[in-house]
Amino acid sequence: MRGFTVPLYTFKCPAGDQFDAHFSMAEVPAAVDCPDCTQPARRIITGVRLAQTNSSAYQLLDSTKRSAHEPDVVTGLPAKPRSGPQPVTTNPLHQKLPKP
Numbered sequence: 001m002r003g004f005t006v007p008l009y010t011f012k013c014p015a016g017d018q019f020d021a022h023f024s025m026a027e028v029p030a031a032v033d034c035p036d037c038t039q040p041a042r043r044i045i046t047g048v049r050l051a052q053t054n055s056s057a058y059q060l061l062d063s064t065k066r067s068a069h070e071p072d073v074v075t076g077l078p079a080k081p082r083s084g085p086q087p088v089t090t091n092p093l094h095q096k097l098p099k100p
């Protein structure tokens with residue numbers, strides 16, 4: 001399985017039924033059997049959807065954005081300044097943990 005959303009393709013059969021199906025870009029067939037009449041339904045090229053999902057530049061941008069944000073998430077936890085001895089349970093995050 002891949003980490004990103006599988007593109008959605010639209011098919012239309014000779015009887016006029018139209019339906020959507022998910023395929024990876026490498027596996028999408030030119031035609032699939034219609035679920036209603038079992039005739040071969042041909043894939044319709046939908047420019048808008050393909051423009052969103054078929055762009056490698058978009059995926060590169062997405063992964064770049066993610067890798068830039070992850071370090072902030074990991075190191076972004078607020079560090080409580082310690083002012084003298086404190087009980088361990090004053091941290092609200094610790095109170096959500098199950099008691100031993």
Ligand SMILES: [Zn+2]
Nearest residue numbers: 013017034037
């Ligand atoms: Zn059909």
